[in-house]
Amino acid sequence: MAADGLDAFIIPRADAHQGEYVADADARLGWLTGFTGSAGFAIVTRDRAGLFIDGRYRVQVKGQVDPDHFTPVAWPETRPSDWLRDALPAGGRVGFDPWLHTRQEVETLDKALIDSGIGLIAVDRNPVDQIWTDRPAPPVGRARIHDDSVAGETAADKRARLAAQLRKDGQAAALLTLPDSISWLLNIRGSDLPKNPVVQSFAVLSDDGHVALFTDPAKFDDALRAHLGNQVAILHPEGLAPALLDLEGPVRIDPATAPEAAFRLLESADTQIARAPDPAILPKARKNPAELVGMRAAHLRDGVAMARLLAWLDAQDPGRLTEIDVVEKLESLRREAGITDISFDTICGAGPNGAIVHYRVTRATNRRLARGEVLLIDSGGQYPDGTTDITRTVPLGDPLPDAVVPYTAVLRGMIALSRTRFPKGVAGAHLDALARQHLWAQGLDYDHGTGHGVGAALCVHEGPARISRVSTLPLEAGMILSNEPGYYREGNFGIRIENLVAIRPAEAEAGRTMLGFETLTLCPIDRRLIDMAALSRDEIDWLDAYHAQVRDALSPHLDDDTRIWLQQATLPLGSSS
Structure with a gap:
């Protein structure tokens, strides 16, 4: 933090997909604090560290976290902005990883810090990752077909239905970041996360029904590729950022679920953004x-x-x-x-x-x-x-x-x-x-x-x-x-x-x-x-x-x-x- 000029850093219990459950490789909050609950975050300054947990975890945290290092903070009763105002002087710089926070989260905190003199700084290198020397590798679980008879609708019909909604709304494409939305849309299931049969991935759905799926191709065998068909391209995750820079708008993106980094990439290319809910989230529900x-x-x-x-x-x-x-x-x-x-x-x-x-x-x-x-x-x-x-x-x-x-x-x-x-x-x-x-x-x-x-x-x-x-x-x-x-x-x-x-x-x-x-x-x-x-x-x-x-x-x-x-x-x- 000192090397990066930061006075504080926020560690959420989240990955780039903003799911409730995270792979071992993304369990930064648990690795740093010992807390294993499904919701919460920490804010670390140079001389104090608060672990923000809600009412479900007030008892659990006592048995998992060393109070000499992390002080439990009742949340949402105590807002992070109020805690930061008390912990930092005017001019304080609060770092965050833009892949681990949604646009909505960043906007809410930024608004709450208005007139405090405290600024939010998006970092290119997560300082937790820099000190986590034995961090596990990302998961590469095998994906499988979710049979159409159980799904009740083919993946092609789902893609066509959502693409029609994009055209109706005047949107050229939608970025999907929630793995369960993507797994539902494509009638696939995965094994990247224990107990949650999703394929960790990002996807861009075009208004013609084509999908660019960004995930490790090793997860997909020939039968699954045939199931997806030639309108679904399986691409390496590293290709997501360049693809976002090349998209023509308007691009539908959900401020409540998509990472801040995705918004910044689109904005850097002057791509028109349509802020709207994930197009699969209600049909899936x-x-x-x-x-x-x-x-x-x-x-x-x-x-x-x-x-x-x-x-x-x-x-x-x-x-x-x-x-x-x-x-x-x-x-x-x-x-x-x-x-x-x-x-x-x-x-x-x-x-x-x-x-x-x-x-x-x-x-x-x-x-x-x-x-x-x-x-x-x-x-x-x-x-x-x-x-x-x-x-x-x-x-x-x-x-x-x-x-x-x-x-x-x-x-x-x-x-x-x-x-x-x-x-x-x-x-x-x-x-x-x-x-x-x-x-x-x-x-x-x-x-x-x-x-x-x-x-x-x-x-x-x-x-x-x-x-x-x-x-x-x-x-x-x-x-x-x-x-x-x-x-x-x-x-x-x-x-x-x-x-x-x-x-x-x-x-x-x-x-x-x-x-x-x-x-x-x-x-x-x-x-x-x-x-x-x-x-x-x-x-x-x-x-x-x-x-x-x-x-x-x-x-x-x-x-x-x-x-x-x-x-x-x-x-x-x-x-x-």
């Missing part, structure tokens, strides 16, 4: 009938694996198991169910570890289960035809009395969201409070969104749709979201109940278009922590109907012992077991 069929099929197989896991868990002496034992058992059952990979690192937190929202068990943190504790299991699978994400919270032995009230409030919020109908045009921010209402009534809350978008045999976290206080995007039929309220008591336990739901048309009075949710997840919800007196008749009816659906769907695919367990686990509320 609206699942077609074939994708929904695949997601339902994946959830059926996943439900079988989950039922087998929960039945097995109930038959064990908790004190003979550790968190890793449960993780390994679940992942083996999912492999038997046909996964290609898990969809994210399994979260399996017993007792106080459950209060770490995105806890990842390691050999160092592995906790032995104990009677009287609560176990939180958040997990999912990548299947050839769908992606799953499910959370269940179960008591080990006798229910923990302190967990009954918050567990019941979380369940009631999940049910409220599952049952809701809403007019077309409603956004996730409008629905978020439905899941929190019963927690709020107890003076409780949780520090994460209620739901994220989910891809169809793609990334388990998919934009742009979500259910959160800040999401203003209108929800549409075909979108798939998680429904996952929770509650976390630091040092004691964590509670989360999560199903995936698909948005579909709902019955409505004449003149009003209404939407509702179809629950995709098939797995019993533990009844032992429910305060029955707190549930309404409608809530009881919903849970009984859901459990009947789960029982009918899973029973034909289960062994005798698990089927008997399932019968007991899905009895109507109030029935004796």
Whole structure:
């Protein structure tokens, strides 16, 4: 930093594609700080270093980061601009890697620093990379065909559809930087990133439907090249910058997802820029009938694996198991169910570890289960035809009395969201409070969104749709979201109940278009922590109907012992077991 004349440098948890998950070669924040959460950033000055993390990671960061070197900073409560104003004098120079920040991020920070005398400096050489001497090589995972029958539309038709939209909007080309958008568009899947079946790449889509795909050609065999056809050119990543300099505009580029460096290249060539969302991001989020069929099929197989896991868990002496034992058992059952990979690192937190929202068990943190504790299991699978994400919270032995009230409030919020109908045009921010209402009534809350978008045999976290206080995007039929309220008591336990739901048309009075949710997840919800007196008749009816659906769907695919367990686990509320 001193050699480059910098007073501070920003290290995001991001790569040039701005995805949530990064390859080992791009895990700069984790390498520098030890923090492995999926969101956050650090700002390093010459005499201090702040690690900015949101509410999901306030507990996790304490066990991963040395406070003598990095001070956790509550974000977004503390804005980076305010921290920098306090840390630097007027005239301070803040460096950033323009490939690791979006145009929107840079503009927001630059605006917030107006009148501070502090300037943002785009660097040609990332100083982290200069000191990271054993940095891993970029991934070169094999790519594969995603069958048209599962995709529900050919890649040629998708390219033609998006190209027609470009022509309609008067745009000559679009730069795509999100690997899941590119993988969706071309009906390909990859293995560059664990648990996320995307091909790390950039692409330029022309208004005639041709695509220039910038990625390592070694990922593609002859069959995949034939699948892509002669309208898709596979080019080395080093060719992206020259190609951007040669493009004729207007070029569509998304300021919320594309790196600042791409904008600067286009601007240096005086190319006209059309600031607009990634053209694939909404079509990808609206699942077609074939994708929904695949997601339902994946959830059926996943439900079988989950039922087998929960039945097995109930038959064990908790004190003979550790968190890793449960993780390994679940992942083996999912492999038997046909996964290609898990969809994210399994979260399996017993007792106080459950209060770490995105806890990842390691050999160092592995906790032995104990009677009287609560176990939180958040997990999912990548299947050839769908992606799953499910959370269940179960008591080990006798229910923990302190967990009954918050567990019941979380369940009631999940049910409220599952049952809701809403007019077309409603956004996730409008629905978020439905899941929190019963927690709020107890003076409780949780520090994460209620739901994220989910891809169809793609990334388990998919934009742009979500259910959160800040999401203003209108929800549409075909979108798939998680429904996952929770509650976390630091040092004691964590509670989360999560199903995936698909948005579909709902019955409505004449003149009003209404939407509702179809629950995709098939797995019993533990009844032992429910305060029955707190549930309404409608809530009881919903849970009984859901459990009947789960029982009918899973029973034909289960062994005798698990089927008997399932019968007991899905009895109507109030029935004796």
